[in-house]
Amino acid sequence: MTPTKPTIDTAALARDRLARLRAGLAEQPYDAIVLTEPESVLYATGYRSMPGQVFRTHRMAALVTVTDLWLVAPAADVPAGATVVPVDRISPFGRFYVESTMPDPVTEVADRHDGLAPALAAAVATLPSSARLAVETRDVPADVLAACGDVVEDGAGLLFSVRSRKLPAEVELLAYAAQLAEAGIDAALAAAGPGTTEAELAAVVAGTMVAGGGDPRFVVALTGERSALADAVPSQRAWKPGEIARFDVGCVVDGYWSDIGRTAVLGEPSARQRDVYSAVRAGEDEQLAAARPGLSAAELFGIGLDAVARGVPRYRRQHCGHGIGLSIYEPPIVAPSVGTELAEGMTLCFETPYYELGWGGMMVEDAVVVTSGGVELLTRSGRDLRVVEA
């Protein structure tokens, strides 16, 4: 069942996100915020950087006030960036050449600044001298922090409060990304049988994502004992009757991530396979039943953990889920001692996987949106243990 991509005006969505950020900013004891996380820069500016997807060391920043917005980016990003942010509000660094037969400031972006820090400092220098400034995180290189000048506040709290509660169009995109992941798993299992390799399973998952307009970002498809290896790269190992296949997959649609898990057995599952899966599924089921505004992430963690532990003694787990959006993991992480309460509009993934070396791993992971009275699944495929004909 291939899902239909929602028709989203991504430019309008970017404007709505910026408006939400500015509404939050207006209530803060500071006038401007420097965004240092790439996903926050995308949130505020609407600019999806292709170089940012390719180069591990790529860096951007943004400076946001209630009336102004600066994108700080490599010169190579300016031609595409200037289709989204006015070029006189991009502070570029590094060298990249583009030409024009007409005068165009985009042709003059090379060598304006020699790094992110001075380019950011130039944007910050446009603020009134009285402006109070926050930075998203101080965990940035010292020169970048220094470029912000006198930082009065940490802005992570503002970014969390704004980014964690999704706009309806964000939920639609997250649901579609999740459903593409599901469709990929369904297609892989429909095509699978004895001898299908992990790599073949993964290729069907990724191909389904691509055909639906998603960018595959991770496709974990592991069989037999290898299904216990958590996040491993699929191999040439062939799936054999009686064995588990565990999928943990995600793609990106217009910047929004998915992270979905399903488990299958080739042929009739053993009693142990059924029992472990029931325990793992009970963890997710009880999370789904209990989650609602006001419940803390730590409480939600305990609910999932305790449910699995009734079927898998001494079950241990470092987290049982996480927020999801423009980042694959965003706060709140569903983990012990995370006091953050769920709130309407948050989107999360719930998961209670179990990995046993020499035997296998099982999981079911789904994305949800928190509603006024509980949560609603963004996925729509069955959450039972899948059985593939051997």
Add this chain to the structure above:
Amino acid sequence: MTPTKPTIDTAALARDRLARLRAGLAEQPYDAIVLTEPESVLYATGYRSMPGQVFRTHRMAALVTVTDLWLVAPAADVPAGATVVPVDRISPFGRFYVESTMPDPVTEVADRHDGLAPALAAAVATLPSSARLAVETRDVPADVLAACGDVVEDGAGLLFSVRSRKLPAEVELLAYAAQLAEAGIDAALAAAGPGTTEAELAAVVAGTMVAGGGDPRFVVALTGERSALADAVPSQRAWKPGEIARFDVGCVVDGYWSDIGRTAVLGEPSARQRDVYSAVRAGEDEQLAAARPGLSAAELFGIGLDAVARGVPRYRRQHCGHGIGLSIYEPPIVAPSVGTELAEGMTLCFETPYYELGWGGMMVEDAVVVTSGGVELLTRSGRDLRVVEA
């Protein structure tokens, strides 16, 4: 024409890479080296981290001596990592739980160290006190550098000398990754016509890569004026007769990257389109003709630049190519003032793209391996301006 994936024993390749690194290490004035770049960690250990592909903040390191090898990695990487590196040579950090019914040290990796720096320090502490240590780069967080203790040397030179000259199996994988990218472009053009969108072109490219066992990493497919935007995300824009489509695409196969460019016109190209393409192609042609061991990257840059400038007056360009391997850009960058000389076994991409706002962008980019007397193309598709029936 779909290429055939070469049969490479990746475990044997990893052993051969480590042997090459150790042979280089034996000639250095130090006894051990800390690898801090993820691609160098993969080079030495053979461990491809799936979390490392997903999480932007993922960090690993390796410690290499002529007789010993340590992988320093998040606990979540240990189940998969221990299939490649002995678990007693993995220094883990952070929390991740995996179980076993038999005693297994992989079940005890959680909470051994609370970050990369102390986990690395624990590995470094196993060295004899007389050991002299190099670090790949000092451009790492201060606590990571401190964990190395008394660093006597920078190891970047060793890594360059070892990683830049590829083993035959590395060249085979790079050629296959390049040919998958070409096959994707060919398939996209074969399916394209008036009205095909950029996103549709990109989906065919990515789908071809996936079907061939590659992970698509960037698919730039831009039409009309947008072809001038350098690396931009494909849009819903429809290709119209008379317009350019510019492709700049890459995938990863067993860790090895491709980065290939081609340009097409829908219907009969205009005189200007033919002229500009001829100039751009002349840049690559003259690079291909001139490149040989002993030629410096700066000389090669000048050759490409001058050739294009004969057809495109005042042509500017920040680089005309780059090394490629486990990283998409690795030294040498083909740029002014890079004195590095080409050497047999190096693999590079050559490119002399031209971007003109309001008109379009054109490029042809190919991967080569340096031979004893010149270079050999790793690609095999035509490098002419492609013409698609309108």
